[in-house]
Amino acid sequence: MQHAQPYYVPSPSYWPIIGSIALLFMGFGAAFVMNDVAAGPWVLILGLAILFWMMFGWFGTVARESEAGKYGPQEDISFRWSMSWFIFSEVMFFAAFFGALFYMRVLSVPDLGSGATGEYLWSSFKAGWPVSGPGIEETFRPMGAWGLPALNTALLLTSGVTVTWAHWAMKVGNRFQLNLGLFLTIALGVLFLFCQAYEYAEAFHEYNLTLEMGAYGATFFMLTGFHGFHVTIGTIMLIVILFRCLSGHFKPEHHFAFEAVSWYWHFVDVVWLMLFVLVYWL
Amino acid sequence: MEAVHGHDHAHDHDHHHPTGITRWLTTTNHKDIGTMYLWFSFAMFISGGLLALGIRAELFQPGLQLWRPEFFNQLTTMHGLMMVFGAIMPAFVGFANWQIPLMIGASDMAFARMNNFSFWLLPPAALLLIASFFVPGGATGAGWTLYAPLSIQQGMGMDLAIFAVHIMGASSIMGSINIITTILNMRAPGMTLMKMPLFVWTWLITAYLLIAVMPVLAGAVTMLLTDRHFGTNFFNAAGGGDPVLYQHVFWFFGHPEVYIMILPAFGIVSQIIPAFARKPLFGYSSMVYATASIAILSFIVWAHHMFVTGMPAAGQLFFMYATMLIAVPTGVKVFNWVATMWKGSMTFETPMLFSVGFLFVFTMGGFTGLILAVTPVDIQLQDTYYVVAHFHYVLVAGSLFALFAGTYFWLPKWTGNMYSETLGKLHFWCSMIFFNITFFVMHFLGLAGMPRRIPDYSQQFADFNMIASIGAFGFGLSQLIFLVAVVKCIRGGEKAPANPWEGADTLEWTHLPSPAPYHSFETPPVVK
């Protein structure tokens, strides 16, 4: 464990405190918006603006430090640990929502339609899945698996391949294929998001499927929504990486930022597969 | 000894030190950040404590004297939230920041800048919580557990609390990633995992718990938020949801959370008892395994908070057995500590007093926990003051006393001065006595049938409530002694030697002067 160069400790920085101020405004702003306080949207937008400024500045600093060769092998290991555990925390976040889906499908919905609960409170309710809930009069159509969702699965799986191809190109030093692979990944990600948006529009207008549609509506939109949000973030990160590649960043043996983003992308991929099976298909 | 620290080393990276407030706003130094964590948590302890005094003042006698019932509920809720998320958790992170790099011979935390961010997220979260008292409808009064559907009914204060929880969650996750990475990747050469001080071990395991459960809490409150404002029906039967779903998700977080608040305390005590018994910790490796077992078991016991929600007998039995099992590894720890003291050569400076106090009183809390774990008994005691007594025994006499112990123990290293032993001892004895006056009687209240979270009670509970309230004010005042002792120690006092404790043998004592220099271990020490 002898290390050639001392561990890099960055010099004092304003970015963290700027980030906290951003979150302070965002917290108040969001609460205001949700409670119809007039100033709400402005406070929220201000918070978001500061947040973007902070991210831009902070990540820029990190990229410069990286290019300046401040991160040695030990720092590299740190980055790997931290990205892995960050992704693990994301897994647990999704686990909460998958847990809710499981609970509703397997426990609460059947409960509502059976036993004393069904008999005394919801006598006209037939449990089953997909279902909204015993108190919801309106009806909806569920989202089938084999239309757009299947296409989306194909898109994401392909993007997993292209990002791996880009990684391979990075390692052998083929910048053209690297850039092309990245570009294709981004394009597939964006396409996915378009399909997803189209699917949502269809759900709203043709299936009468909204967040308000009880158990099915809530779990469907929250799970796919948070996933879509993660794809958006992933895509933005890929775009940043592409720009860095285009301006000549990274070396065949030193490109953890790229790898981190591709890990993230694979994670998003796996979540989608779970969604496809548990939300759309079964 | 002096050779290792690197104050006047030529180092290749640029440390210009801003001064004044900018130093604290922008710092990337683990000691500065640790200090800020500790002061922040003390401020929150005082705020949460004042709310507790508000509770105790109203409960001093039957009848409604001071507050309207809805405000009383807000006091209870915010007391719980502030103490758990504002006082206890950040205090332990403060210890982690100060001590982990020193104890494993690292130059700093793995991500020094993110470390600063983790800290500075807390003040905005605290502001959101405090501000919620002043919005229309006031703060949330749904209990710190924020059970749906009561939490769905609350006003804007609830949304502020939800966002505060999100922000504190982000802070905890970043903090834990930092701690894990530091421990796994920055140990000095020769410091194998099984040579790490136990405090470091307990934090490694705690950090895993945090990463696993904070996101789940974030998910739970996010569902609350969408149920409140976006028409989802997660917790509404009419929409196929279930209020009990919230409780499952919350307690999947909540139970590991209570071990998050106690494992680092175990770590601190495991450093202190051997030091003052002048004898190595008994059963080091079994301590490590016990800690890990507690952490693993903590994921399968959550529904012991939900025995009265009406789950099937099989569920009740499973969660009862699993919960009871936790007594085994915790017992191993207690026995190991006693065995460490056995045939030692003990002295009783303040850190040791608090550790022994911890051991004695925490174990009582552990036993009441075990009594609660037995389903039929819990059904009688759930949501009564017996539960309040249980968790203050483990949280105040457990976590808080361990924090006091650790503070006195490391103050000489942090400030370079010795604290006043007289003040320390006074603080201990006052705390110990008033603590028991306040909380011991709550067992009787709970057994006799006083529900928790009520602003007014029937006459049969009057005597004990009066005692508890007197004790609470005494306990609160005793904390002023702590404040004075710490401030005096920072300001000056007898100079501390590098190792003022005969039996302490971790790196910060053996390799660094007191106070520890601003930058320590820039070249890692070699551990045999």
Add this chain to the structure above:
Amino acid sequence: MKKLSLVALASATALCSGVAVASRLGLQDPETPIARQIYSLHSLILWICVVIFVAVFGMMFYAILKHRKSVGHKAAQFHESTTVEIIWTIIPFVILMGMAYPATKTVIDMKDTSNPDLTIKATGYQWKWGYEYVKGEGSLTGVSDGIALLSSLATPMDQIYDPKVQKGENYLLEVDNEMVVPINKKIRILTTANDVIHAFWVPAFGVKQDAIPGFIRDTWFKVEKAGIYRGQCAELCGKEHGFMPIVVRAVEEDEFKAWAEKHKTAAVAEPAPAVQVAAVDTTTAAPAAAAGPVDGKKTYDGLCAACHGMGIAGAPKTGDKGAWSARIAQGPATLAKHAIEGIRAMPAKGGNPALSDAEVTAAVEHMVGLSK
């Protein structure tokens, strides 16, 4: 100083136990088989814990006294022993199994709600209880079917708010309408709630069960002694959580039949008697499902019912005479003014400024009509 503190500690303990003699230190006297099981289970476990506690801390205090530096004790250096580690892992485990065994039996008994003689549905409202004697297949079928009553706190407000007023003997534990049950019969309680979670708790029966909106849960008891048993709502349910007691009057079977006879006729013959005997509407048991009565003015249904239908945010519930009587007494003009301008948590015009004053006033009239 240490001596002083010890003296203080001792006197504090003495003080506590002095008071303690006057008050009670343990669980309430058990009055049902289950409560008795719980009682002895608690005693058993408590004593096991006390014994372990004394043993462990006896050792510790012995060490503290004898193995201290000031008496010249030199530290031994042992720090490991796999044998003792195994012993003190196994022994606690065995003790725990000894506790788990009787506990398991009690759990199974508690859960056995089959074959009740009488079934009562207890519905939690913010903040009172509704009891409905439902049709059951038990031996008391038909005796009390259809009786429904609402049970609210009977302690006068001035006892709560005015320290000069003497508090009654059953301060906060008294209600206007008690739940009446026959002794020596298996009573099954179905719990549910109308708004948030409440919990039905009678300590002497060893019965506590959350009442969850939209779901039915059940529990049971069999009282052996006639008498009045008092409990409280045991789940935080909003501002008056501390003020929704549960009182059960257990009577001989004959007396129960007489009571049932009287209340059945009361429920049928007098739709609005002086005592609150109102049929609890089962369909409102779920929160969002059916908010408010079926007929009524458009404004009310479209807006006011959002809060007043279920009593959200502390709004007086439409139809809740208790909550409205004092308000109605202020006179229609004041009520209308408050509704138009808002008062405390009540938003001006219910939060919709587009409404005309007349529309709001009409809505108020409608609500008052339903709540008189």
